[in-house]
Amino acid sequence: MTTGQRIAAKRRELDLSQEGLGEALGVSRQSIYKWESDSSLPDVDKLVALSRLFHVSVGWLLGVEEDQEEHISNDLSPAQLKLVEEILSRYQQSSQLTAEQQERVSELVEQKVRESRSPRHRRLRYGAACLALLLVLLAGRSLFARLKELDRQYTDLANSVGNITYSVNSQIGSITSRVEEILKSQNSLVADYATNIQSADLASNTVTFSVRVVPKTYTEGLEILLHADTGDGLVDVPAVPGPGQEFSGQITCPLTDSITLSAVLVDQGTRQTQLLGNYSSLYGSSLPAVGISLLESALLNIPRGEDGLFHVRENYGFLTGLSASVSAVNEDIGQSQVKQVQLGLFRNRALLFWLEPCSRPDNHHGFEKAEQWFHLPSVELDLQEGDELVFAALVTDQYGRQIVTPSLPASRVEGDEITWFSTSFDFPSEPDGWGLAG
Template identity: 45%
Template sequence: MTIGQRIAQKRKEQNLSQESLGDALGVSRQAIYKWESDATLPEIEKLIAMSRLFRVSVGWLLGVEEELPSDLPPAELTDTQLKMVEEIVERYIQAQPPAKKSSWGKWDVRILFALCGILLALLMGMNSRVKQLDSNYDSLQNSISRVERSVDSQIGGISGRVEEILKAQNSLTADYGAEIASADLKENRITFSVHAVPKTYTEGMSVEFSIDNGTDSVSYIPGERAANGGFTATLACRLTDSINISAVFTSADGTRQTQLLERFGDLYTSTLPAVDLMTYDHLLYQKVDESGRIPLPETYVSTRPAFSVYAVNGDIGQSEIGSVRVGLFKNRSLIAWLEPCDQPDSFHGDLEDFSFFRLTGGTYITMTKDSDQLCFAAVVTDEYGRELVYSDIPYILQDGELTWPNTSDISNHDPADWRY
């Protein structure tokens, strides 16, 4: 099992919801969701807190230690337990018949005391060993984190340095730039202001600026001479998640040289509203029946508007939600749409921003391949009719029942990759 699956298992054994576990640990329900889906790892202090809450070791949560049987004695004796040992010894002494005392009677008591002492020492040693193991795991995890941060930092520094060197060696410009001038979300178009100053200008040189959005044909716009000896232009194209802007320098003899000026990624996605999609674990551990199908119980799914880091991008803006549909998908193909419904009676609290959807009971599915994946997904349509898809953690069939995969990718929001 993964770390996330172990956390989910223990949470369910203690009848805790993701929200309840989050409250106990001082984190959000989304944080628990990400831990259990293995999208992120809990911090060390949260692992320690969960080990105490679940009464397991940190090593077991990390998957490097087997869970100790629940019937093992406690790792250390409390004051109450020590008093019980003393009472047992006193009762043992009182139970000995006076007439049968012999020279071995004193040894019986001493042996009993010695055995109690040995037992106490063993238990204390075991407790010390467990604490030492937990400490070692914590230290190991900290060391791994430090190494990962160091490596990431070094790789990032090296990559940045290499990029700077390559730009300096291959640059045809002394100065250049491309900035977002405006965006029309209703028309799904974006406009850029660009400029480029040639590193070496020759008489008769001209510059064209190209814009490529990855789907339409590449557009070329002639640059206009500026007072600083450079060239400027205004470029526009359909908004997508991959836009490249380049400058094409043409000398008087017809020689053409091209330099990439800027790459813009995720601009389209950033303008669309985001939602949080939440299911409530009802499909986990559903089993295949005798007919080879999996019966699905009545299941509720909720959505609510999600904060997006892109919402602060004043150059582009972000549209409003027009509608949300939630469906059950197998391998990204629609099986059934869920019905919009009122807040279920079992859900308490102020859920004003939530929308609820219901999968009726009696739905049957088949999963015949190891690669088959089942998931709930929300199709979000914005106020201008543009769509994006947000999916939940998928389910796979393993040992005859539904469970979560060890790893999953829920980052594909492109409607072109979904069939509905």
């Protein structure tokens, strides 16, 4: 499950559109789309904001932790441990405790500090709660106000430690933006290079890149081929030599969601290939980003009936993102318009049936962002253990290009119940991955 899929899943759990999430974070809908399509990662401050909004850890968003529950790191540095001791010391000195009670508090402080340094350290706030309970027993109700203040101090300290953890974990997000820089610094074949999107022709579903390459070692007769791997095929064109031992050219290839550009250096029959750059999600970002709302809950906690079937009740849902007025996610590529959209229920990526378009139901008020409503009739499903269920929209643009957008979270049969599946499926965006090709 990628970072983008995790963000999309949590956004839909809150019934937020991409635009709504963007407004909550102070970013554009295009930024949300890039995050969810994994074409870019949020900055550090946005990762922290997402984690707080979704009540999960930054580590879970980045895929380095599986536990979704928000937590605070217990790996305290010596300086942080010293701060804990100072807070407790200040409280102990200011409280109205007897000498014997102060000695017992000191013993408890030392015990908690030792535990935090050991492999079996516990949560800082748990230690604060234990200390608060002991002090209540020792000092009585007269110290209740002081205990609340101590708990606040612990909360502030815990938040500070948590922010440190967020900062460390979220540094992972900066790796993506540094890939090109790292490649240049470690490159053994070229001294410099650059790749840029020159233009795109959505009618023919092609994209053109401009490429510049300066070989690190130049010999007379050196040739350079520009190479594009689209996942569906390979394209090669010769680069043109220019002044300063620079080679340049343009290469046009099919527009897909995974394009790798390379330079092939041919010198006296020897061929060496140098990676220049990777482009992801270009095809997907050139089609409207359609969102599915309200229908996911129709497949939650449905028990198997006495007849062995699952009885799904009538429901309604809607799509967003169909408007042609939405600006393109990638301005160099552009974005097409929706010509046709179909919404279906799929089992194991095979179509069960298409939902019928309808007008807004009378009992569904609000939902101003809904652009097309669909009706889910009551149905009886004969399902087996492990069957996967998901709603998915098949979008066709004015050029006949298609993409499939599934809803999240998906559902699965577990025992005698349909329930949401906690781990997102790796759904394909190509229609043939859903048995819809042609």
